[in-house]
Amino acid sequence: MNLARRGTETGTGHALVLGAGISGLCAARALAEVFDRVTLVERDTLTGDGTTRRGAPQGAHVHSLTVRGATVLEEFFPGFAAELAADGATLATALSEVDIVFFGSLLRNVPVGTVLQTSRPFLEDRLRAKVCAASNVTLLDGREAIAPLTTPDHARVTGARVARPGAPDTAEDLDADLVVDAMGRAGRGATWLRTLGYEKPVEQRMRVDVAYASRRYRLPPGALGQGKALLVGATPARPRGLVLTAQENDIWVLSLYGFGSQDHPPTAPDEFLRFAQELATAAAWEALRRAEPVTDVASFAYPHSLRRDFHRLRRLPDGLISIGDAICSLNPIYGAGMTVAALEAAALRGCLADGTRDLPRRFYRSAAKSLQLSWLFAALADRSMPQVPGTRPALAALLAKSFRATMRAAATDAEVATAVWNAVSLTGSPAGLARPRIIAAMLRNWPRTPTGT
Ligand SMILES: Cc1cc2nc3c(=O)[nH]c(=O)nc-3n(C[C@H](O)[C@H](O)[C@H](O)COP(=O)(O)OP(=O)(O)OC[C@H]3O[C@@H](n4cnc5c(N)ncnc54)[C@H](O)[C@@H]3O)c2cc1C
Structure with missing residues (x-):
């Protein structure tokens, strides 16, 4: 041998x-x-x-590591998150520091573990x-x-x-x-x-026709109060999203995205900011307006999963x-x-x-x-967007209504908010969203508008 x-x-x-x-x-x-x-x-x-x-x-674009991902890296390299934090990485430990707005509702504050925020090159x-x-x-x-x-x-x-x-x-x-x-x-x-x-x-292949545009900025500490990240998700009626996160050493990244060519974010600096203004909270916009860009606007086309x-x-x-x-x-x-x-x-x-x-x-x-x-x-989340090619309108409307209703419940109900957080941070199974208590809360918040968007 x-x-x-x-x-x-x-x-x-x-x-x-x-x-x-x-x-x-x-x-x-x-x-x-x-x-x-x-x-x-x-x-x-x-x-x-x-x-x-x-x-x-x-x-060049936002690279959030989920809590689950950070846990696996910690298993490979004990003490990794603390070392990165000592080197300037951002750690968030509560949703009072991370605003997540999905389907128009702000996820209420629940314990989140430790969220490690850095740029991809730093990590x-x-x-x-x-x-x-x-x-x-x-x-x-x-x-x-x-x-x-x-x-x-x-x-x-x-x-x-x-x-x-x-x-x-x-x-x-x-x-x-x-x-x-x-x-x-x-x-x-x-x-x-x-x-x-x-x-x-x-x-x-799942065609999604998503494009990103991102720019990094220097923001003074506390520019967003205690906020360290803002995520505003796309909805069927407005298939555009924004992520603004503190990364390392006072550098933040603003990533904008959109489903479908009509909603792809622009790369010309003024138009890029206008796109951001439509999505950002008042506090985030105020901080961004004054922020010092440290890179050009980078773009990335992502045609399909x-x-x-x-x-x-x-x-x-x-x-x-x-x-x-x-x-x-x-x-x-x-x-x-x-x-x-x-x-x-x-x-x-x-x-x-x-x-x-x-x-x-x-x-x-x-x-x-x-x-x-x-x-x-x-x-499932992609299929709630009618802009995703091949999505049947009835299925998209049903999924969008269920996400919207779940998020409405998650704005006030800690158990629903925890189930949503577990799904997005991969710390629990998305099947947790199908528990009877969560479904009942979703049904109580079912939208009455025809599209629910
Ligand atoms: C716009 C955008 C935003 C994203 N945001 C996030 C996010 O927020 N959070 C998240 O978890 N993930 C995010 N991702 C996904 C993430 O980047 C990847 O899933 C992750 O990096 C795993 O990639 P990988 O190491 O398998 O491949 P890659 O990161 O693509 O690495 C492949 C490596 O192989 C090298 N290589 C290629 N060909 C050869 C060759 N012939 N010989 C030698 N080397 C070669 C390349 O140079 C590269 O270093 C994002 C992706 C995109 C496109």
Whole structure:
């Protein structure tokens, strides 16, 4: 038995993680507990200077980490939130600090745990420093994965060919016992499967036609009183939303979004602010008007959510798994993508505890469970928007009425508010919203208007 084979069966040996975004970093953390060596390969040259990078342009936009996501990161790195807070991150601990307005109602104050607020580059830079502090983890940045290496019969992936971006003559082969595709939603790993003669996973696409525009500002401490974040969700009648959150060191981000091209936010600074004014509370608008912009307005088009059903594939090669957005990319307005990536890495950790035999199949089954509820919740919420292509008007109206009624109840009723918070922070199941007591409260608040919007 050769070394690579033995390594794969015992879980020792070399793991190669392609992509050093949130899912790649969390996966590397889980793998470093089991493998002798872990190499992270990242196409971007990483500066760690807190700026948005080419391979993760979404970093210019709000990147809220749910309470559940923060809990998983804390399990991987005990003391992480406190360290980030000491470094300037914002921690919110009550809804008196976070105003959430969904379907026209303000969620009443209930205990929320600790909400960690930072920019994506700030979070990622610190996560990367933590992961790479392990003596068996090496980062190879400025290298692009271009092809898998396999056994002649393609039954096992044995590494990857990497090269400097745009310089194929620099190609080198990296052997590994396990290759992890954490290269994002483009789905390179899924394409590799087809190249190797396997079926590609079925792709479920949910067209949402959402676009973001965001700008970062410096705001003096207390600019919003004790407020640290404001979330105003889209409604069917006004399919536009706003998120304003304190991130690190007095820097805030204002992200605007809209469903459908007519409601996509503009990027011209004056129009961008006018769009914000329509949605912001008076206090937030007052603060924004005086705020000092520290970036240009960045935009991001998000045409569809995407899920690849790797767990349904009958044949898979050994030695290759995909993780994070490569499996599931959720409509970002629900702020769940990084949490799902962290949960999948936790699922990987759980699978590795039972060794690496049949790892891809076991991992995909476990990952599918981790993301199922978030996918369902996002799909239901998206379907309440008539602007989402393919949504039946009757279904959209029914869903919108039920969300509106639930939020009306959540404005005053602590139990309903807690159920809503648990669903959006992923600390509980969205099924908690279907409890008889919550449904009764919803029915008492059922809107009388024809559309309920
Ligand atoms: C506008 C927007 C806002 C969002 N807001 C939130 C939010 O508020 N909260 C939240 O939890 N999530 C949010 N998300 C989702 C979140 O960004 C992702 O779900 C999360 O980052 C997980 O991504 P990942 O690590 O799997 O992929 P990515 O973050 O896409 O990372 C992939 C990495 O792979 C690298 N790469 C790509 N190809 C190669 C290659 N060939 N070789 C080597 N490296 C390669 C890339 O450079 C990149 O570093 C948002 C997304 C968008 C688009």
